[in-house]
Every structure is written in structure tokens, then in C-alpha cells.
Amino acid sequence: MPARPQTIAGWLDWAVRAYARKKVSLGQVADNAHDEALYLLLRTLELPLESPRSVLRRKVTSEQAARVAEIFRRRLDERVPAAYLTREAFLGGHKFYVDERVIIPRSYFVELLPEIAELLEDTVRSPGCASRSAPARGVKRVVDVCTGSGCLAVLLAHQFPTAKVDAIELSPAAAAVARFNLAQHGLGDRVTLHRSDVFDAVKPARYDLILSNPPYVPTREMRDLPDEFRREPAMALDGGRDGLDIVRKLLRQARERLQPRGIVALEVGQARPALEKSFPELEPHWLHTQDGEDCVCLIPAARLKSWNG
Ligand SMILES: C[S@@+](CC[C@H](N)C(=O)[O-])C[C@H]1O[C@@H](n2cnc3c(N)ncnc32)[C@H](O)[C@@H]1O
Structure with a gap:
């Protein structure tokens, strides 16, 4: 120099x-x-x-x-x-510890969570509860599948302060970072962390919201990623042949894991066309993001129930 x-x-x-x-x-x-x-x-x-x-x-x-x-x-x-x-990253005004064991937080859910929460609060109230005399059921239980650093589980805990929050992660290394972040945020007792391949090792439970920012890069595109992104754990990015391996598994398992009025919220990045092509009958509702990426969708429990996927 x-x-x-x-x-x-x-x-x-x-x-x-x-x-x-x-x-x-x-x-x-x-x-x-x-x-x-x-x-x-x-x-x-x-x-x-x-x-x-x-x-x-x-x-x-x-x-x-x-x-x-x-x-x-x-x-x-x-x-x-x-x-x-x-060794730090910020999401939604919160600071998280990060290192090479986890992907760096940058999810669109930070922008969309208030809108999702509003929709969900309206949806989970049964028609009978809509009257003033009947208490609303409210959002009782939510889960962040593929939690990585735990950042979205923390945002969920803040967005739904009275709900029970679960966080699921398969990588032991990433789960250790999530555990650290949950403790740093004083949420070690409120958020239950599960080491599991999607829901495989999680005891049966019904959720109002299943949220996930899963790996969704097709395997063949992994080697074309810029060096910086290849320094992130491959397991956080590689979504299999069409990018939808984890999404597919999650949607199948979600049928037995959602409350009747529950919702799945998925962030799928550039895999949106693949998702629309593979599951047209699910008719996902795409949320608008400020930069026009529009890669987060909502799928209600009722539609998943009638799906043969
Ligand atoms: C795209 S990262 C998302 C991390 C975090 N939610 C975020 O938004 O920053 C996906 C995460 O899913 C985890 N993962 C990959 N396969 C999984 C599986 N089958 N079950 C659970 N977690 C998995 C990865 O280890 C990684 O931490």
C-alpha cells in the first residue's frame, strides 16, 4: 500500500x-x-x-x-x-453474536413480522371469540424452524410476548450459538431450543405460527456463490437439488403441527419460482418487501390439510 x-x-x-x-x-x-x-x-x-x-x-x-x-x-x-x-450482527435493532458456525442474520422477516403478527392475531380468533364478551384465543405457541443464530426466535419472542416459543436447529454447532444468543437476550427460559431435523425429534405440539428461513440454494449453485457467502456454513444455504428439500419436509410435517387456524410463514429467496412450480395447489400468499424481493409467503393450515404433497 x-x-x-x-x-x-x-x-x-x-x-x-x-x-x-x-x-x-x-x-x-x-x-x-x-x-x-x-x-x-x-x-x-x-x-x-x-x-x-x-x-x-x-x-x-x-x-x-x-x-x-x-x-x-x-x-x-x-x-x-x-x-x-x-463477531456481531444486527437484526431488528437487536445485536447477535455470530461466527463461522452460523449464517449472518439478514432475514426479510425483520420487516414483515409485524404484518404477519397482525394477520395471525385476526386469523386465530375464532368467529365466536370475535365478540367483545368472549376473550380472544390469541397466539399461544410459535416456532422458528432452522433457527441458526437464534435471531428469528428472539424476534418472535418480542413480537409475541405471551406466546411459548420453540426454536429448531439440526447443526450442533449452530445450536450452540443459538443457545448463547438466547441466554444473552434473557430468553433462555422462554424459548425452548430443540436439536432436530425439522420436526423429527420435537414432541407433538400444535403451533399458531410455523416460521422458517430454511436453506434454499440449489446444490448446483453453491459453487457459484461469492467467496464471502461460501464462508457461511454450507448447511445453512444448500437446499438440495431444487433448493426445496427442507421446505418440502417442513410443509409435509406442518400439516400435523399447525392449529386449525395456524399459518406457515416461509422465506425462500430465489427459490420462489421453484416453490410456485412444485406446489401450485398451495397458492402461497406472497408478502411485499420494501426492495421488491417478495420472497416470503404465507400458507394457511386449511390449505395444507387438503394438499396431497
Ligand atoms: C438460512 S439459515 C437461517 C438461520 C436463521 N433463521 C436466520 O434467519 O439467520 C438455515 C439454518 O437451518 C439449519 N438447518 C439445515 N438443515 C436443517 C434441518 N434439516 N433441520 C433443522 N435445521 C436445519 C442450518 O444449520 C441453518 O442454521
Whole structure:
């Protein structure tokens, strides 16, 4: 590297140009190089993330410059995702511990959960309970299948403060991270973590909401993923031949796991066309997302019951 930048702003300019030159892949922590590089700078220099812009004028000591150069070497040359360098990720204003044992949280459920909750609260009230005199049944039990870091189980616990929450994960390594995050969030007692292949090892129970952000990348596309994404656990991404192995199993098992008015909520990314082609009779209801990805769908229990899949 030629002469090192003298200020934080100088490092930020240098980093943004280096991200472009080295064609770094984004999308795990931020969707643009400026925001990700600024985040890494502030964390490496142990400055608050909400620092005022004036902090950019600060001079960087030679010891700090060495630390910053090393962090960007790992990010830009080794292609280590920023969240694995800092060991943290944010979702819905909550902070989660992450490392290479789990995928970095970036689910669309963070944006859609309030809408799903509203729909569900309306749905689970039986017609008789709609009158003011009869208490609403309410949402009593929800589950996050394929919980990874546990991030969505935590969001569910906050969204449904009186519901019992289950979280299911097959990888022992990921489950250990989920257990840590649940404890960090003070939810170790309220959220029950199960080590299970979808529902195989979970005692029979009926849920109002089965939510899942499962692996959905078709196996043949795994090797084309950018280096940063291939550093995430393959088990968190690889969804089998058509990307729907786990989805298929989950939908079949969900028939016996949902309350009569319950709902399955699934995030399937680019596997939406495959899902629509494979299960047209399920007529999933796709929710609109701010960036137009629209890859989260809802399927009611009644439709699953009459499905022969
Ligand atoms: C796409 S990640 C989602 C993690 C987390 N819910 C999130 O949104 O960040 C999928 C997770 O499913 C887990 N998984 C894969 N196959 C599974 C299975 N058959 N049963 C349960 N969990 C599974 C993976 O280990 C991974 O942690």
C-alpha cells in the first residue's frame, strides 16, 4: 500500500475504492461499501457506531493504522465477511453474536413480522371469540424452524410476548450459538431450543405460527456463490437439488403441527419460482418487501390439510 491515510475519512475513501477495485461482494452486513467500511473502521477503532460525522476528521495513530490495515486485509483479500471479523450482527435493532458456525442474520422477516403478527392475531380468533364478551384465543405457541443464530426466535419472542416459543436447529454447532444468543437476550427460559431435523425429534405440539428461513440454494449453485457467502456454513444455504428439500419436509410435517387456524410463514429467496412450480395447489400468499424481493409467503393450515404433497 502507498502512504497510509492519516485520518478516518482518508481510510474510508481508501477502503471504498479498494472494495470496488477488488470487486468485493456485499449483502451480508450492508448493501454498500461505504456503510460496511465505516462500520469496520468504527468497530476496529473502538468508536461508537452512532459517532457524529466529525469523528471522520480524527487522526489515526500508527498502531491504529496497523489494526485497520489488518482488518481490511482480512475482509478484502481473505474475503472474510465483516460480521465474522467483528463477531456481531444486527437484526431488528437487536445485536447477535455470530461466527463461522452460523449464517449472518439478514432475514426479510425483520420487516414483515409485524404484518404477519397482525394477520395471525385476526386469523386465530375464532368467529365466536370475535365478540367483545368472549376473550380472544390469541397466539399461544410459535416456532422458528432452522433457527441458526437464534435471531428469528428472539424476534418472535418480542413480537409475541405471551406466546411459548420453540426454536429448531439440526447443526450442533449452530445450536450452540443459538443457545448463547438466547441466554444473552434473557430468553433462555422462554424459548425452548430443540436439536432436530425439522420436526423429527420435537414432541407433538400444535403451533399458531410455523416460521422458517430454511436453506434454499440449489446444490448446483453453491459453487457459484461469492467467496464471502461460501464462508457461511454450507448447511445453512444448500437446499438440495431444487433448493426445496427442507421446505418440502417442513410443509409435509406442518400439516400435523399447525392449529386449525395456524399459518406457515416461509422465506425462500430465489427459490420462489421453484416453490410456485412444485406446489401450485398451495397458492402461497406472497408478502411485499420494501426492495421488491417478495420472497416470503404465507400458507394457511386449511390449505395444507387438503394438499396431497
Ligand atoms: C438460512 S439459515 C437461517 C438461520 C436463521 N433463521 C436466520 O434467519 O439467520 C438455515 C439454518 O437451518 C439449519 N438447518 C439445515 N438443515 C436443517 C434441518 N434439516 N433441520 C433443522 N435445521 C436445519 C442450518 O444449520 C441453518 O442454521
